[in-house]
Amino acid sequence: MVHGNRGRHAVCGALFAILLAIGRAASAGDSEGIRVPLREVPAPPGIPPPREPRLRLVWIDVLDSAPFAFRYASREASAILADAGVATTWTLGDASTVTGEDELKIVLMPGAANGARLPAHVMGGTPRGARSHTTWVYLSNVLWALGVADRAVRSLAPSDEATVARALGRVVAHEIVHAVAPEVPHSRSGLMADRMGRGFMLLAHVGLAPAQQAALRAGVHAFAAPSLEGAAPVEVVAGRR
Ligand SMILES: [Zn+2]
Structure with a gap:
């Protein structure tokens, strides 16, 4: 059973070394100022507006294996998180990007690393048991689950690129929940x-269940707090045909 995998994530150390080696990409730009319309009734003084938790995400396509994917995958993952009441800020990074303690790295790999002892057709993996600031998504197995040949990924029609990227975004959303709210178990469906x-x-359209959404919101609130990260078993999601 995929959930019971006890393998350790062999790529962690090497990847961290790469990611920490060089400088940091620029963050997403600030949003524009928004004026309050004149007829809008201002909030009563002393009552702060409700604070929507915000998750800072960095997309890293290590080998540039799906340059088309960021736009749609980030949009899909953000929509799923928005439904859960979580706002997102994305940065498009690369293998040299160094991220901050309040950021979660989404690392797109062309395939699962040899020797990582991950189950067949694993589409994503996140260290299990504690909050993680890195999660991995494996393009080749997402393609496999969709019935798209690996070699075709560079010559997909635009509509197929959007389909692949949206599927990636769903795997990303799944792994974000593991990274941010590690206590959330796998469900039987969805x-x-x-x-x-x-x-x-x-x-x-797909979305998280209400209890998963609540756990995600709480997890995002706590995400920037320091945590002990170490080698841990990997929580994975596999493709199915
Ligand atoms: Zn999972």
Whole structure:
């Protein structure tokens, strides 16, 4: 059973070394100032507006294996998190990007690393048991689950690129929940199931269950707090046909 995998994530150390080696990409730009319309009633003094938790995410396509994916995948993952009441800020990084303690790295790999002892068709993996500031997504197995040949990824029609990227975004959202709210278990179906098939990936709309959304919001609030990170078993989601 995929959930029971006890392998350690062999790529962690090397990847961290790469990511920490060189400088840091610029953060996303500030948003524009927004004026309050004249007829809008101002909030009573002394009552702060409700604070929406915000998660800072960095997309790192290590080998530039799917340059088209960031736009749609980030949009899909953000929509799923927005439904849960979590705002997102994305930065498009690369293998040299060094991230801050309040950021979560989404690392897109062309395939699962040899020797990582990950289960067959693993689409994503996150160190288990504690909050993680890095999660991995494996393009080749997302393609496999969708029935798209690996070699075709560079010559997909624009609509197929959007489909692949949206599926990646759903795997990313799944792994974000593991990284931010590690106490959330896999569910029997839906976005947090440990297997995700083509039919689910092609649905017009997917979302988290209310309890998963609440756990995610609480996790995002706590995410920037320091935590002990170390080698840990990996929580994974595998493709299904
Ligand atoms: Zn999982």
